[in-house]
Amino acid sequence: MGSRKTNLRLIEDSKYTKNTLSDVESKIDVAYSIRRLKPYEVVESRGSEQVLRGDKAFKLDWNESTISPSPKALNAIQSFVSGNGGLNWYPSLGSRSLADSLSEYTQLPAENILVTAGSDAALQLICDTYLDTNDEVVIPVPTYNHFLVFAQSRGVRLISIQPNDPFYADFDLLESTLSNRTRLVYLVSPNNPTGTLFTEEQIETLCTNYPSTLFVVDEAYFEFAQVTSINLVTRFRNLLVTRTFSKAFGLAGLRIGYLAAHESLITGLSKIYNPKSVSTLSQIGAEAALSDMPYLNAYLDEVSRSKTLLLGYFRGIGIDAFSTPANFIVVRLPQIEDTLSKLSAQSIYIRNRSNYPGLAECARMSVGTVSQTEELIEQLNRIF
Numbered sequence: 536m537g538s539r540k541t542n543l544r545l546i547e548d549s550k551y552t553k554n555t556l557s558d559v560e561s562k563i564d565v566a567y568s569i570r571r572l573k574p575y576e577v578v579e580s581r582g583s584e585q586v587l588r589g590d591k592a593f594k595l596d597w598n599e600s601t602i603s604p605s606p607k608a609l610n611a612i613q614s615f616v617s618g619n620g621g622l623n624w625y626p627s628l629g630s631r632s633l634a635d636s637l638s639e640y641t642q643l644p645a646e647n648i649l650v651t652a653g654s655d656a657a658l659q660l661i662c663d664t665y666l667d668t669n670d671e672v673v674i675p676v677p678t679y680n681h682f683l684v685f686a687q688s689r690g691v692r693l694i695s696i697q698p699n700d701p702f703y704a705d706f707d708l709l710e711s712t713l714s715n716r717t718r719l720v721y722l723v724s725p726n727n728p729t730g731t732l733f734t735e736e737q738i739e740t741l742c743t744n745y746p747s748t749l750f751v752v753d754e755a756y757f758e759f760a761q762v763t764s765i766n767l768v769t770r771f772r773n774l775l776v777t778r779t780f781s782k783a784f785g786l787a788g789l790r791i792g793y794l795a796a797h798e799s800l801i802t803g804l805s806k807i808y809n810p811k812s813v814s815t816l817s818q819i820g821a822e823a824a825l826s827d828m829p830y831l832n833a834y835l836d837e838v839s840r841s842k843t844l845l846l847g848y849f850r851g852i853g854i855d856a857f858s859t860p861a862n863f864i865v866v867r868l869p870q871i872e873d874t875l876s877k878l879s880a881q882s883i884y885i886r887n888r889s890n891y892p893g894l895a896e897c898a899r900m901s902v903g904t905v906s907q908t909e910e911l912i913e914q915l916n917r918i919f
């Protein structure tokens with residue numbers, strides 16, 4: 536059998552022997568709508584290897600949780616893996632059991648929820664389902680840039696709007712940009728990296744005034760802020776809310792998230808949604824994490840207290856520090872490149888955001904528990 540396979544490959548390869556490899560490559564171009572995109576720049580997530588080796592490092596660059604997920608999630612995954620099997624099967628299709636738990640968590644009918652492999656997958660699914668070439672997409676910036684890749688890959692026309700003050704959610708500016716030509720608006724609330732929020736009333740106004748525009752509200756940091764528009768999805772046929780288990784629930788490595796929307800939108804998404812795209816372990820971990828609200832609430836409380844401590848520290852030494860309702864803050868660092876190198880040398884990893892509109896010399900950093908922040912401040916004292 537092995538040799539038959541090898542022969543087959545040889546025959547197939549011989550079809551190409553007349554051409555050089557670059558000839559063959561030049562004939563296969565990427566799809567028209569993504570030709571003008573540059574390859575996605577992969578930014579290293581730093582510090583994880585050090586932490587896994589047991590070395591001290593402050594991994595504060597990706598807004599992740601700084602602690603392990605709930606022990607209930609870990610136990611559920613461990614007992615599945617060491618149980619009677621099941622990894623040889625495809626996962627539960629459409630993550631129905633998890634959707635039921637999410638229905639309880641969000642107080643929405645399970646029919647309004649779609650579980651995805653991270654909220655990135657939800658955002659991509661929305662773009663793939665609802666965007667066509669030349670559609671007009673409006674995005675307030677600075678914001679979570681990965682969405683731009685999903686939107687641009689559909690060949691859309693992007694209109695980015697930049698408020699004078701990046702730390703103010705300029706609703707009037709947003710509304711004045713919209714028209715009945717606007718196909719989709721992407722709003723991150725609380726915004727990454729500035730923390731700006733859109734209230735439920737504001738989202739309701741937008742959905743009412745622009746019924747033919749889709750509003751995507753990315754609530755990746757909902758748990759920290761406790762401000763949401765999710766309750767509007769059963770009323771409006773033009774609203775999608777995305778959320779994730781990557782942040783407050785500490786399950787970024789499992790890649791699991793969800794979206795909530797009106798059933799009419801879910802029906803549209805279901806045309807290309809892959810019901811087996813969320814792994815069994817992710818479903819099990821997320822469901823168990825949802826069953827441990829005391830663990831989640833204790834972490835939210837830690838982050839909130841710790842944020843006050845960290846902001847106080849920076850302001851106390853004369854560094855501009857901007858609070859957000861999420862698990863990160865923004866600091867304005869003089870000689871930012873130099874300062875970031877000094878921080879990295881002490882294994883403190885934060886994210887340079889100085890090339891974002893309106894954020895000159897700014898960096899974003901995650902906030903962890905109180906004891907982690909106390910240790911961090913000790914370390915920062917050696918640098919500032």
Ligand SMILES: Cc1ncc(COP(=O)(O)O)c(C=O)c1O
Pocket residue numbers: 597598652653654655656679723727753755778779780781787790791792
């Ligand atoms: C606003 C926002 N949306 C989505 C994501 C991606 O989340 P997920 O891990 O669920 O794909 C991030 C991650 O940083 C984010 O900041």
